Structure formats: C-alpha cells, structure tokens
Amino acid sequence: MSKKKAVEIKDLKREFQMGSEIVRALKGISFEVEQGEFVTIMGSSGSGKTTLLNILGCLDKPTIGNYFLDGVDIKQLNRDELAQLRNHKIGFVFQSYNLLARTSALENVELPLLYNKDISVSERRERAIHALEAVKLADRFDHMPNQLSGGQQQRVAIARALVNEPVMILADEATGNLDSRTSYEIMALMQELNSKQGKTIVFVTHEPDIAVFSSRTIQLRDGMIQKDTKNQDQKSAKDVLAALPVTDDYNTSQ
C-alpha cells in the first residue's frame, strides 16, 4: 500500500511544567494515519488523550519528537503559520458544537473560509452551500443555531469542518452531548463521509460503543499507546440506526 500519510507521529513526548513538577502527559508515542482512514483514539481521562488531540489539531506543539501533518513538520512553524495550517488542513468538530450564536447556519459554515484570503465571496458561498448539502441540511441555510436540534447543530459543525476541504477531520467527543440515536446519526454521517468521499477522520472519544464504527482504534493509557488495532468487524451506523424506530430527524434512506 502506497497511500499518502495524513499523519506521522514519531516518538512524541509532551511535558508540562506545573510549578516545580514536570508532568509528562505523553511519554513517547508513534503512529501513522493513512489518508482515508477512520481512526478512533480512546482513553480514560488522564490518559493524554486531550494533549494528543491538541497536538494533532496543531493547537500545541510536542516537547520532543516529530509530528508531520500531510508532510509538514509543525515544529518549524510559528503561531501564525500554525493558524494557517489549521485553516487549510484541519476540520475541527467539537463536543459542544461551538457554533456562533445568532449567526445563520450558512454563515457559520462560511467562517473558516473568511480566514482564507484566496477564496472569493462567491466561491465561499458556493462551498458553504455544498458542505451543508453534504450533511443533508440543504433546507436549513438560514436557521440560527438555537432553531436547530443538537444533531442538526453538530451537522452544521461538521459542514464547517468540511468546507475548507481538510486533510483530516478531527472530532473531539463529537457525540458526547447527543443522545444515542443522534449519536448514531452523526456516526452514520461520519462513515458516509469516510467511505464515499474518502475523508480521513480522527475521532477522539471515551465511549467504546462509538469506537466500533471506526476502522481502527488507538487505545491510550498513561501517556502511552496501549493498543493499536484494526477493527475487523466495523459496524455500520446506518444498520444500527435502522434497528431503532424511525424518526424524521435524519432520514437514512437519503
């Protein structure tokens, strides 16, 4: 397999100075994510999951070791360059959606493109509409976040993560605030984006029943990788959803 690497992490360590004490959050981890993979990173609190997420998201830099995102060594970049890199190569999906209040769905999705000066007004609008269509919210362009359900809000957030055509979608407990039905809907959407559009997805969670929908699980424990396994029997979220009683919120037959 000669697939391009989306993420390469080599012997990565991250230490924090807390007063006189040095806290070692990550104690030397190495893994690679190929393009088109759907990886879940699991771990209980204190496992270094959040630290890894921050580094993967280029919000933080490793103390020791290297992190290449799409072949770019982030150690060489300053604050502004990291921001540019996030803008071009990463799509964030947060647990609490983080949509701008009193701002329409379309404008929320346009937001990352406002910080990309190469994109014209018309192209920005076009791509935002396209992204909202991809998450099946074509009829909700003008809705404010408070007029949308939790699942719909998270889909707007996913559209926002898609709109800059990132190398990797980085989801942080993206189903944490949702009930199980809506969680399955979101996972079904993620799976669809992964399989049909070939999006690389890294999904950070602590819920094992979410991890079964991904193709690979990395288990963190005490700042080390405890387990890195391919999922042999990846479940389809659509099937799980179909087993539940049907609602109008998300029509799986689309």
Next chain:
Amino acid sequence: MNIFNLLRIAYRALLRNKLRAFLTMLGIIIGVASVIAMVAIGQGSKQSIHDQLSNMGTNMLTVQPASNVNGGVRIAGSSFQTLTIKDITALKANTQYISEISPSVTSRGQAINGPLNWPTSMSGVSPEYLDIRKLTLKDGIVFTQNDVLTSAKVCLIGQTVIDNIFPNGENPIGKIIRFGHIPFQIIGVLAPKGFNAFGQDQDDILIAPYTTVQKRILATIYYSNIYASATSEAVTDQAVAEITQVLRDSHRLRDTEDNDFTVRTQQELIATLSSTSGLLTVLLTVVAGISLVIGGIGIMNIMYVSVTERTKEIGLRMSIGARGKDIMLQFLMEAILISITGGVIGVMVGFLSTWIVTLTLGWPTIISQSSVLLSFFVCAITGIFFGYYPAQKASRLDPIEALRYE
C-alpha cells in the same frame, strides 16, 4: 484576511448585540453632539458680540484723559483735565487718517417737562458725533455748527427719555424741556438703539452742542472725551499713532513722560470680548472633550467585557485558522465601527440640537466645520486607542484554553 471580510465579521458581531452596541455608542454620540453644539453656541455668541460692536462703529476711537504723575502722586484719569479745544484744533490740522472728530462732555441731571421729570445724562458734542457713533435721527434735525458757535439751547432726545417725560405719545419736536435749570428746545428724536453689550440703555440720553453743556451747565473748558473716526477700520492703528503723536506735542510732553491720555479703539474692545467668549469656547470644548474621553472609556470597558464573554468564540476562530492578527483586527474594527457610527450619529444629533437651541432659545449659533471634523477625528482615534488593549488581549489568548473556557 481582507478588509471587507473584517468589516463583515465586526459588523455581524455588533448586530448580534444591538442594544449593547447602541449603549456603548451613546457615550460617543453625546460627546460628539456636545462638542458640536457647544462650539456652535460659543462661536455664535462671539459673532453676535462682534456684530453688536461693529454696529457701534468699529472704526471709532476714543481719547480719554489718563492717570498721570503729578509731583509723585498718581492721579485718576477721570479727575484729570487735559483735553481742550487746542487738542481738537491740532488734531484737525495734523492728521490724515482721521475723518471726523468730536469733543464730548457729559453732565448728569434731571430732564423736566412740566410735572414730569427723569434722571438722565446730557452729552455735549459736535454734529459729527452722530456719524462717529452711528446714531441716526427718527425725526427732526441735527443741530448745526452755528448752534455750536452760539451755544444754542437745543437738544436731541433719546426714546427712553421721551417715554418718561412725554408719556402720552405727544410729538416732542419743538417742545421746551428743562435740563436742570436750563431750558432746551427739542429739535430731533434719536432712533432707538436699545441696550449695548454692557447693558447700558443707549436711548437714555440727551444730546446738545458741547459748547452749550460746557458753558451753560458745567462751566469748564475741558472735555471729558474726544471721539474720532478713523478713515477706515484697516487704518485704525495708524490713526491711533497719529493721535498719540499730535496730543503729545500739543500737551508738550517730554520723551521721558508717560501719555496723559489713552486712545482706545473698538478693536481692543472686540478683542477683549472675543477672548472672553473665546475662553468660553475653550471651556465648553474641554467639557465636551472630557465627555468624549468618558465615551472612549465606555468603549474600552465594553470591549473588555466582550472579549471575556466571547473567549470561547475567539478560541473557535483561532482553531479554524484565525491568526492573532485577525482576532485583534476584528475587535479593533468593532471598536472603530462603534466609535465611527457613534460619531456620525453624534454629528447629526449635534446639528439637530444646535438647530433646536437657535429655534427655542433664540441664541445665535454657528456650526464650525473644524469642530465637526475635529470631533469626528477624535472619535476615530478614541476607537483605535481604547479598542487596542482589549483587542490585544483577545489576540494573545491561547486557543486551547480559550476553547475550554466556560
């Protein structure tokens, strides 16, 4: 990020908090409006004082006896008698910048018409006095040079005196009244001039030939004042120099001696009054300026609150690619938008309130271009200055912590 995106982001952020944006603007609106209105009122009163003085004859010069040293004792000007017919003759013969000249003596006394009387003052002058002081007659004629030569007992009468001793509206022309013990025939009625800038009633007066007042009432050869007109307002300074030289020669003053008279021009008066109302303008501007600064502090306060409140939004914007510079410009732009919008509204409110002041209180107002430009400029600066620190604070936030902020 280009400027239009920036404007869009800032504009939307403000729209999301309309009331708060408006309340923040209010400080600026009041500041700008008060600068414009107060400066307009100050300028208006300055102009009206100037107009009033011009009406009195801005090319008028007044010569008064001044304090002088007599054997080491300084003597008050009013008790000093130096101005005589000799000075008038000398001035008439030796000046080129003076068009008209009139001596003046004044006596206070009762004007009596039968059973009615009224305390007033009588000015003894030459016929040129009316031109110099820009006085006109409503009715009748001015006394002549011949009346001056003969010390004729004729007088001109002011409206206030008429109102008090001819209360029934009869025509005073030709009537004989007494001033003190001396009977005078009224030959002319002065057009009313109203009160002057100092609150003196300019119509409470009788005017007679100076020789009459000197010889028949005061028994003096001295004048209390000399009034003169410069040929134009522009040559007032030359006229003053001329008068000074002629009078020094006439009074035989040595070079070491001070003048025993003063020559006053209306320009001095105008300058004095202008500087008084200029001071008023400065004072009002300072007050208004302070309210602008307070408005600016209001902006700063709100921007700080806004940055704290929107920490999570800032974290989000940073995580999706906003650089520190972008965040800073966004908040700076918000502050500038608030102050500029407030400035525009403030200018309109300033015009409106100035108009209302003129309409309701009848105060003269002049809206000066410079005050509009200045307050607008100060506004923009205020926005940048007071918006800068909150914006900088926002731009320095750590995206990780900002995202987790609750």
